[in-house]
Amino acid sequence: MEFTYHDRQTLYDAWMSYKAKLRITQIEMAKRLGVSQLDFSKTLRGDVPLDRGFVLRFCKEMGLDPNHSLPSFKSSKVSVMTGDISVNTSLTVDGKVTKVEYSDNQVFIEYVKQL
Secondary structure (H helix, E strand, O other): OOOOHHHHHHHHHHHHHHHHHHOOOHHHHHHHHOOOHHHHHHHHHOOOOOOHHHHHHHHHHHOOOHHHHOHHHHHOOOOOOOOOOOOOOOOOOOOEEEEEEEEOOEEEEEEEOOO
């Protein structure tokens, strides 16, 4: 995926707002993103192409959802995984299960263990 000028401008505007609110410097943000201050600056200015990994880390750091903020994500089928997924978990108990109940995100298992 190739990012556009509009994506870069959106990120730049979000950065300026974030920076003003939190009084954070480019150096601090660059450290958080694991890049040098020079690379961070070049990326925001447009001297180097936007990299998907950088964009996703940068958005996450600022609490920005790229799916709803960046024009390229909005207009394309490409999206960052969000929403609900189904997960299966199993466990083994030391006995015979006699009762299973659940409430919200908790599961209660009653079992009999022979001594």
